[in-house]
Amino acid sequence: MLKRREPLSITLRLALLFAAIAAAAFVGVGAYLYQTLSRQMVQRDDMDLLNKAVMLRHVLAEQGSLAALRAQPDMALNTVYGQDIRLRIAAMDGSPLAQNSSALPPPELPGVPAAREPAMGDIRNWHSGTGMARVLNVQATLNRREPPVHITLLRERSDRLAIIRRYAIDLLGALLAGAALVAALGFLIVRTGMRPLYAVIGKANDISAHRLNSRLAVDEVPAELRELGVAFNAMLDRLEEGVQRLSGFAADLAHDMRTPVNTLMVETQVALSRPRTVEEYQALMASNLEEYERLAQMIENTLFLARADNAQLGLQREPLELRAELERIGEYFEGLADDSGVALALELPEGGSLQADAILFQRAANNLVSNAIRHTPRGGRVSLGAHFADGELLVKVRNTGEGIAPEHLSHIFDRYYRADPARPASSSSAGLGLSIVRAIMALHGGRVDAASGPGETCFTLHFPHNG
Ligand SMILES: Nc1ncnc2c1ncn2[C@@H]1O[C@H](COP(=O)(O)OP(=O)(O)OP(=O)(O)O)[C@@H](O)[C@H]1O
Ligand SMILES: [Mg+2]
Known part of the structure; x- marks a missing residue:
């Protein structure tokens, strides 16, 4: 079975990210340095070749004739003595007059004419058997009568390339070391930075069901x-x-x-x-x-x-005829209202229906009306009505009487809450009626609210209603 991989810790993740960023930056800088160094090396060597060509032209002009050159080839060859430059002076037909190495490419004719100074652009790459080389071909005149000679100058690049390669290896080493250092430092820094988080976790651990009153100092x-x-x-x-x-x-x-x-x-x-x-x-x-x-x-x-x-109650919604439902409630409470000397009035809508659970709707309305009748003094009045407003169906139960004091109003929907606990316990009131109303309304996606002033109390059921 495959084992699920544990997610990396944030500290490790950040440290690795730092290392990756540092490595990317180092690679960029390293590549730039490497490029610059190798370009500068080529440039310096090329300058060297150009200088040598100019010097050789002088030396040859001073010698003055092919015969003098043949007699004393060393004079020209000494110009590059002790340097890693290979030189060949040849006649224009290609036959060598003087050379310090035979490992040279065949003369590339005609070469830079004697009348023009050689420039960087005249230097070519050449692949010898041992590696890369830079080659310059120029002409030089000895005197006015004789034809010019052809000079080939070559500089091997293999030693330079070796230096650059070593440099690249050094750079790579520095890069790895740097990235490792950044990762380690990053790890330490992030761990230090995360300390407040551990403090918060510690605090959270301290809080148990028995000490719920303790809070985090935000x-x-x-x-x-x-x-x-x-x-x-x-x-x-x-x-x-x-x-x-x-x-x-x-x-x-x-x-x-x-x-x-x-x-x-x-x-x-x-x-x-x-x-x-x-x-x-x-x-x-x-x-x-x-x-x-x-x-x-x-x-x-x-x-x-x-x-x-626990939302275990399954709602059995059905279309209810509003008028009929309210009339039924009115009939049911007629006797009780008469006995209590309270007038019960119905303010019925012309028509209209709502989607609700019939039994629960009755139960909610019954609770409100029985409360209203109980709290209305003799000679008072209770009214039950309904109307549509703002996409809601409002069922209102109003009664005259002392009303509910503001300090009780916010609690009457709590379980077992009775605004008047002095009421004899033997009376059937348990303080559950309004909590049940609220639960029923929540099940229907609606709500119940109460407003009360001196002289009148009004409970309203809000049923969501579309159409
Ligand atoms: N129409 C009303 N006028 C004045 N006070 C009211 C009215 N309706 C409810 N109350 C106050 O709100 C309290 C809570 O009402 P609720 O219906 O939840 O409980 P109850 O009527 O006391 O008991 P139960 O309904 O469980 O028999 C009541 O005890 C009463 O003090
Ligand atoms: Mg009640």
Whole structure:
């Protein structure tokens, strides 16, 4: 099986990158130096050849005749004595008059005419058996009567090339050493530079579920890590809030379950303390049944919220006739409203439908209307209405009454939150109704909000609606 390669550490990666950049720069500079050096060497040697040619012309003119040259060839040959220059003086038919080496190319006729100074452009490359050479062919006159002679000057380049090659090898060595040095230095520098990151990691490691309140000091970390620190702190904020909410949720749940269970226990103990009549037992069981129902309702609601949290609830969306749905809710609450002395008004739209889960829609609206009726004083009024606005369907439940104080308004959608905890615990209120409404709206991709002032409270369900 193929093993997945571990990603390189950032430090190593940066160090290698530095080394690669340094190597590239060194190669560039090295190539430039190499080029310049070899060009300069060729130029110097070529200048040398030109000077020698000029000098030879002088020497030959001084000798003055072919006969003198034949008699004393050394005079001309000494011009290049002791230097790595090969020389041949030949007649214009190519027959040699004087030469210090036979390893020369055949004369390239006619050569630079005697009347003209030789120039760089007159020098040619020549491949001898041993390597590269630079060759210059010029003519020289001895006197006016005799024909000019032909001079061939040659400079081997193999010794120069050897120097340049050694230079190139030195350059390559320096390049490798330099790149290795840069990599090592880069590694050290990056490791030093990364120290703040390790500090941040250390700090993050210190934070455990029990010490969620500790935060990274964002001001002390380098700018590059600041955003990470801010995001990390924000994540901790959310985590801490979640953990707190969860433990609060559990505590509230335990507390709210304890009350009905205690009532059941006490009543049962009292009843068992002595023999009772059948009627007394029946009364006890009837009262117990109420508590059981309350417990069952609470457990059901809590389960519903837990499943909504985990998005385990499958929505069964279907087209709902708005008017019919709202009328049904109105009928359902008619009796309760009458008993509470509250007027229940419906403000129905002409038509229109929405895509929603019928049971959940009813449940959300029921929760709002039952809250409204419960919090409306006798003689007050509750209205249930719906209308379309800005691509949304708004379902509004309004009621008269004292309203909800601003400090409670932001919490009423929290689980187990009751604005008025002094309300007798035996009343069926558990503080879950609005959390359920909110969960239902979230499942539908909508939201719920509440506005309240002295005299009126209004809850609005926002259903997204297209078309
Ligand atoms: N129309 C309203 N007018 C005034 N206060 C309200 C209104 N609706 C809700 N509240 C306040 O918001 C709190 C939370 O409401 P929620 O429906 O979540 O819980 P509950 O009605 O107390 O209990 P449950 O609905 O679980 O039986 C209520 O206790 C009440 O104080
Ligand atoms: Mg309620």
